[in-house]
Amino acid sequence: MSGTIEVRTTPDQERWQRAVPVYGIPVASRPFVVLAIVVLLAFLFSAYRELAGLGPVSGMNDAFGWGIWKTFNIMVLTALGSGAFALGLAAYVFRRTKVHALMRVALLTSFLAYACGLMLLGIDAGRPWNFYWILFPWKWNLHSPLAEVAICMSIYAMIPLAIENLPPVIERYYYLRPGWRPWIRKIRDWLVRYFPWIIGLAYMLPAMHQSSLGALMLLAGQRVHPLWQTPWLPLLYVWAAAFMAFGCVAGTTMICCMVYKRPLDMEVLDEAANITCWLIFGWVGLRVLDIIYRAKLGTAFVLDRFAGVFWLETLMVLGAAVLLRRSITRRDPRQMWIGYVFASLGGMVYRFSPTTLAFKPDPESLYFPAAIEVLMSLGFIALGVLGFLWAIKKLAILPAPRQAWFDMAKYAKVNRPDIQLTDYFDSDNYLAVSTQHD
C-alpha cells in the first residue's frame, strides 16, 4: 500500500534529531496559574469527599455505581496515555524507528495520565484504607479483572513506566550538576543494560490491564448494549488504546511545535499517521465483523441513543483514518492534526460507552455527574497538564532539529550564566560542530 504514496523526506533543518527543553519562557505562565488553582480546588474537594462520602459530591447512585472518575479518568484517559505502550511497541518490537522521535512525549504523557488517574482512583474508592491488601498476593483474586487492573496498573506506573522516564531526568542533572556525574553514569549504564527487560515489562503490563479494562464489563452481561458487549471487548479495548495513544502523542507534539515555534518533521508524522490509520481500519473491521457474527447489526439501525453513539464513534474514527490518509498524500499538516484529534475523540467515546453511554441498568435509570465531581475530574486532568507544562520546560522532552540544542546553549550562556552548563555545551567538540551548523 505504501507504494501508492510517495514517501516524503524532511529537509535536514526541519528534522527532529534531538529532544530539547523549551527555554526562555517562565514555567509559571498565566494558564499554568489558572490550572494550578483548579488543581488546588480539586484537592480541597477531595478532602471534603473523604469526610462526607461519595453521595454528596457525585451523581453516582445505586444504578450507576461507577461515575466519571472511573469511567473517564481511568477508562478513557489511561487509554489516551497508552503512548508509551503503543509507540514503544511500534518502535522497539515492530522496528518503526522513526517513531523514536516521539518517544519522550509518549513516555511523559503516559506517566502523567496513569499517575493522575491512579490518584483519583484512590479517592474514588470508598474504603481506601483497605488498599494495603495489595501487598499480600495470596489475598488477590487473580480471576477478577478489577484486581488485574488495579494491581497491574499500579505496578506499571510505579516501576517500568517510571524507570522509562528516568533518562530525561538524569540527563538534566548530568548537565547541571557535574559533581553527580559518576552516579549518573552508573544509573545510565544500569539502565542501558537492563533496558530490554524493563521495556518488555512496560509492554506486557499495559497489554494486560488495558485489555482487562474491557474484561471488566464482560461481567456486567446483558446490561451493556449488544453493540458493545462482546467476548472480544478486551482486544477491542487495548486496540482502541493503541490508535488513541498515537493520536494523542502525535497531536500533542504537533500543537506544542506550533506553540513553541518548532518545525514539524513530516517524515515522522507521516509514519505515525500511517500506523494510526491502519490501526483504525483494523479495529473497525474487527468490530463490525464481530457485530455481524453475533447477528446484532440490526440494533445499529434502530433509532435510539445507543445506535447514535455507535455511529458517532464509528464515523469519528473512520473519518480520522480518512483524514490522516489524505493528509499524507496532500501534505497537509492541518488535516493531519484534525485527524489525530478525531482518532483520539472517537476512541474516547468508545472507551466511555460500555460503562456509561451504553450501560442499561435495570430498572432504567440515568446518571449525570455532579458539579463537584466534574470539577475534581478536571482538577486531576489539570494536574497532568501542569506536570506536562512543567516537564517540557525543565526536561528535554519535545523533539527539535539539532540546531535548537545549540541555540539553547547559546541562550543559556548569555541569559542564564548562573546555570552551570558544562561539557558538551562548551567543549571544543561542541564549538566545532556548532560552527559547522552556523
Next chain:
Amino acid sequence: MSLTRRQLFSAIAKAGVPATVAVAVGVKSAQAEEIRTPNAAVALLYDATICIGCKACVAACAEANDTTPDTRRDGLHQAPYDLNDLTRNVIKLYKPEDGSSSSFVKRQCMHCLDPACAAGCPFQALHKDSETGVVQWDAEKCIGCRYCTITCPYHVPRFQWVGFNPRVTKCEFCRHRLDKGLKPGCTSVCPTGAVIFGPRTVLLSEAKQRIIRNPGRYYQDRVYGDLDNGGTQALYLSHVAFEKLGLPELGPESVPAQSLRWQKRVYQYLALPAVLYLGLVQVIRKNFAGYKKELYEEQTKTGLRAQL
C-alpha cells in the same frame, strides 16, 4: 529498517508457539473446573403464590441485622423503594396495567453457587462460605470499588453513599443468627410460610413436590434458582413470568463462567503472560542493540550526548 516478513514470522514463532502451548495447558485446567454446591448449603424458598405482601419480613430483617428502619421516604413508615444501604430485604409488587395476574416478590441476595460479585471482587471481600454457601461481605477487605454493584445480575449489593466509612449492604442469610442455631430474620416471621429456610437439597425437592401437586399453578412448572445462573441458594416459585419479578433469564451457565472463560485461561498461573514476556524481551533485545548502535554512532558524529 522496518520489520521484514521473515523477521516478523520468526518473532511470532518465538513468542507465539510457547504461548499456544501455555493456552492449551490453561484450557485443560480451566475445563476441569465445575461449580460445586457447598456440603451444607442452606437456602430460602420463596413461593410468590402464597405471599400476602405483609412486609413482616422487611421489618424482621432490619431488626435481625440491627439496622435503622429505612423511613427516608416519608419520615414515618418503613417503606423503602428498593434494596438500599439500609435494606437487605424488600417486598415489591408487580401489577401490570392490563389487569392480568399480579404478584408480590421478595428480593434479597440470591446467594448464587457461582457468584458474579465474588468473581469480580479484587481482594475477596465478597466470598462464598465453603460450608454453608452464604455469600458474605468482609469489611476488612473491601476497598469500596463498587464493582459488585456492576457485576451482580440481580442488582443486589448496595453501597452506602453517605459517610466516611461506607459499607456494602446485602443479605447474608443472617449469618450471625445461623451461628446461634437460629433461622434468618425474614423466615422466622412469615405468617403464611411463603418464605422458608432449610438445606438447599430439601427445599429444592419441596419446591418440585409443590409443582407436581399443583399442576399448572406455577410458571413453566419450574423452580427459579435450580439451574438458573449456575444455580442459586434462593429458590423461587411464581405464577407470573420470573422476568417480571426482576429475575432475568440467564441460562444454566453462571455469569462468571460465561464471561470470564477466556480471562481465566489467559491468566492461569500467569503462565501465558510470563511466556509472552520472555519472547517479547528476546525481540526487543535484538532491536534495542541496533538502535543503541545508531545512537552512539550519532553521538560520535555530532559530539552531542546520546539521548535514550
